[in-house]
Amino acid sequence: MSYGYGWRPYVSVAKRRRLAAKEIARMKKSGRRVSPVTIGGRKIAKTFWGESWCENLEAYSDYSNRLPRGRTYVRNGSVMDLQVETGRIRAIVNGSSLYDVDIEIKPLSKKRWAGIKKQCAGKIDSMVELLEGSISKGVMEVVTRPGDGLFPAPREISLRCSCPDWATMCKHVAAALYGVGARLDHEPETLFTLRGVEPVEMIAAAIASPPKRRKSGRGRVLKTDDLSSVFGIDLDLSAAADTPKASRPKRRAAKKVTKRTAAKKSTKKVTKRTAAKKAAKKVTKRTATKKTAAKKTATKKTATKKTAKKTATKKTAKKATKKTATKKTATKKTTKKATKKAAKKTTPRRAARRKTGSPTPKKRAR
16 A cells, blocks of 8 residues: 555554554564563663763764654653664664664774773772762763763664664664663663673773882981991891892782682672572562553453443343333223223213203202
């Protein structure tokens, strides 16, 4: 079917949501993993990583025209599915129909990643602090620096959408990009997977960088003759000079080994924590789905009960109206019979008088 200028007729938001829900249910039945973007309230992102992603998008003038429509779409829950992979974002956005959005982002170069790690070395304490965004201002400036930080620039992004809009940045692509910002509130590690780097490397670089040593100021050194004159003792320091000093490199090597083991232990702890958090999120999602299913069944039961009551009341009202109608017809019949009997009781004299027109005799006075 052809439409004027390639645009389809307007479809209401409620109808679009119903159709999209049916399509998503069909996808889930076929075994496809679907993860929609849900936003509570007007604010899309609330944490450091999500807000920084949205600010990075809004900082470029190339995207300024279509971003407002994308914000309304993501707030309405039109991003039905969002999948983030290494160097790629795939989404299904609900418009006049379901549109497929495919965004490719170039991975972070090794030179740029090495510069970020070098500048952040010694400034990040743990993996949890990094992912929660509780980091210093210096690290924030390095990470969010346009062109040199973790966030991609427009020249590193290629956009595609199956909608008939001629613009590369359509409202469906903008909604998918804002959906990534909302997803970073709950899963900040997806930014590192998108850029093809590991956040653990930033922690390892921070631990491996040795602290700066202060220069030890040299004081006055007394000669052996002065010492002997002060204490009155003959000192023989030739034997002390001949004895070799203890080798320090071994201690340094041992310190390096302990630092490496400590770094490995910290990374293991962080991975365990993240795994525990993910497991807890899955359990909460399952319980939430069970609760919603129970609520839906309860509402359906109450609705069926109400409909049954309404039908019963309607039936009783019909029966009552039928009874009243039968009573009225019975009373009419009885009145007709009474009138007929009264007509039969009239005397033949009166009937004859009525025919002849003679007056009725007057009653005798007693």
